[in-house]
Amino acid sequence: MVADSLVKTFNGTVKALDGVSFEIPQGTVLGLLGPNGAGKTTAVRVLTTLLKPDSGRASVAGIDVVARPQAARRVIGLAGQYAAVDEALTGRENLLLVGSLNHLDRRARQQRATDLLDRFDLSDAADRTLKTYSGGMRRRLDLAAALVARPPVLFLDEPTTGLDPRSRIDLWSVISDLVNDGTTLLLTTQYLEEADRLADQICVVDHGRVIAEGTASELKDRLGGTLVEVTLDDDGLAAAAVGALSGVGDDHDSVKREGSVVRVATATGPATLTEVVRRLDAAGIEFAGLQLRQPSLDDVFLALTGHAAEEAATAPKSKPSRRQKEPVS
Amino acid sequence: MTTSELRPASNSLRWTISDCLAMTGRNVRRLMRAPDQVVFTLLSPIMFTLLFRYVFGGAIRGLGNINYVNYLIPGIAVQTAIFTAGNSGFALAEDRGKGFIDRLRSLPMARSAVLAGRVSADTLSNAVGLFIIIAVGVAVGFRPESIPGLLLGVLLLLGFALATCFIFALVGMYASNVQTVNAATFPVIFPLTFASSAFVPTSTMPSWLRAFADHQPVTIVINAVRALTIGNVSSAQREQLFAGQSTSSLVIQSLLWALGIGLVFGSLAVRRYNSTSI
Structure with a gap:
């Protein structure tokens, strides 16, 4: 593709x-x-x-x-938030319809529908209309519908x-x-x-x-491999910590603050960790927590876009319907 | 090596027909699972039948020796057919809103089958609705002059209803939801069905309204069906009831209206369906 x-x-x-x-x-x-x-x-x-x-x-x-x-x-097969199944039909009828519109012959589409219902653990609900399905069952059927024509x-x-x-x-x-x-x-x-x-x-x-x-x-490597994450009691202390830690890590851009948390990206985790402790101690800054961890993709996203992925992603969840049309998504 | 390579191209006539049948079947099944919807669509014409037959009917003049119930039922039938055709718009808007049309668009099916399946199913539902309305009519005294005339009238009406489905389908291809389809079509449908010969002879209307009512398609179709079911009338009555037009002229005009509306709105709806994707 x-x-x-x-x-x-x-x-x-x-x-x-x-x-x-x-x-x-x-x-x-x-x-x-x-x-x-x-x-x-x-x-x-x-x-x-x-x-x-x-x-x-x-x-x-x-x-x-x-x-x-x-x-x-x-x-191609398409499933997900925009492709849909028919709520008034049963699971089996949905798959048979898609099979028919994919021009499978009658026997082939019946066999395929039965196989897919079985594979997606929907056999018991096969002949009930989708109105009785849970969200998870609906998504599984949607995926099954996308797979009808292999x-x-x-x-x-x-x-x-x-x-x-x-x-x-x-x-x-x-x-x-x-x-x-x-x-x-x-x-x-x-x-x-x-x-x-x-x-x-x-x-x-x-x-x-x-x-x-x-x-x-x-x-993840783009962030320098490892993160030293220091949690402080408040944002003011964290800002002070950023000052104290300047120059630590791989380059001048390695130290980042988000609220009361300061993260240092580094290729040499343990050595940096020691350096961070020493610097904070010297500056007289007490910290609430300290850890050495692998960066998550969240960290990657934050570093790449300047905003968190989850922050942007959680807002639309409160909308009444996932399937509402919005041209930009 | 996948099965997809083995599947034949979908542009053959056979696949087009099979796709249309599959979509019609799906739509009919949906209608049968929501009988309340069909009942509600029929509720208002049935109430109109009773209202005009028993409450207003006695006061309506200008029909000579024609029994008012025989005058009324063809009008009610045409109104019912138009309202039932509205489902084409509602259902398409709903399918679009729920993403079902997107699924269909991603399939190698004949593109025409979505619209064809829609209007076919709604025309079938219209046939059932008309049967019920005529049965109600017979129960309150409707007596068509001839059965072949009645059958011909029903066929003509179904043809017109099919064409009307395309008007609603076009609206359904633009509207974002069922409410919008309703709001967009009501201001057009209401005057067309009431400023017509459906309930009273147009000869009782003020001349400016009569000029409109006599020539608009809904009146033409009502008059055609009425002329087919009412049987022979005197030339004075023909002047009064049908603006002097002969039965065959009314039937031909109705067919032309149906054909014209079907072609214009059908092609606009098809174009709209195709234009929104590759």
Whole structure:
């Protein structure tokens, strides 16, 4: 799958995609990571033929999605926050409908529906309408619907957004299995943990641009490998600590403060830790906590964008419906 | 080597028909699971039937020897058909809002099947609704002059209803939700169905209103169905009831209206459906 310099502007002003490029080798998973409004969903909509890009090129399994959309639709599966299932139909009827519209013959689609319901642990609920399904069951059926035609290329657009932790972990294991079967997968997510867990490669997007890419560990290495994190009693003390620690770490930019927490990025953890203790002691600054830890993707995001990913990601959750249309997402 | 390579291209006529049938089946199933919706759609025409048959009907003049209930039911039937057609707009707006249309767009199905399946299902539901309304009509005294005339009238009406579905479908392709479809169509549908010959002869209306009422499509279709079910009338009555037009002329005009509305709004709706994606 290739996205090459995709640009998409809404209403002439909002740049949802501002030259997004990435490539996903066959059989691998790319995590498109970013807050709401970063352009993740727009990228998925372009690659799944739902939206025409203003410029740039996009192809799936070697098929140009703009030039040959109908051929592209034959190799893709789409699930997630925008693709949907029919609430008035039963689980089985939903899968049979998708099978029929994928032009599987009657016997094949019935077999496929039964297999998928079984695989996604929905056999007991197969003949109930979706009105009785829980959020997690609905997402599993949505994913099953995307798999009916055994597409070699799969798009999962925020597959676990809005799910409770238990359902999220269930869905993760289902997705891991899929990936082991050799499906090429584009996964968008606001959850750093999700990308870390499922993706081979991660593209961090913000304001319609890819601002970083690499494996989870490569992105973490960008922060210098290890973090020394000092927790102080208040912001004022923390500011004083930043002054005391100037010059510690790998370069002049290594010391960062967030509220009453000061973080020092370093390649040499233990030595820096000792230096931090010595400096704070010399300055007479008492601290409440001190730890040496590996950076999380949250730290990466904060360092790359200047704002936290979760901060941007939590706000939209209070909206009444996940499925509400918003052009920029 | 995947099954997708083995699947034939979807542009063949056979797949188009199979996709249309699949979508019609899905839509019909949805309608059957929400019978309350169908009942509510029929509730107001049934109340109008009773209201005009028993409350206002006795005061309506200008029909000569024609029984008012025989005059009324064709009008009610056309009104019912138009209101029922509204579901095309509501359901499309709902499917779009819930992301279901996006799923369909990502499938290798015939693009025309979404609209075709919608208007087919709503026309089937219209056939059922008309059957019920006519049955209610018969219960309160409606006696069509001839059964073939009634059947022909119903077919004509279903054709018109199908065309009307495309008007609502077009609105449904733009509106963001069901309420918007309602708000956008009501101001048009209301005057068209009431400033017509549905309940009273247009000859009793002021001349400016009559000029509109006599020539707008809803009146034409009502008059065509009425002429088919009421049977022979004197030339004076024809002047009074049908603005002097012959039955065959009314039928042909109705067909042309249905064809014109279907073509114009159908192609606009298809264009809208295709324009919003690749």
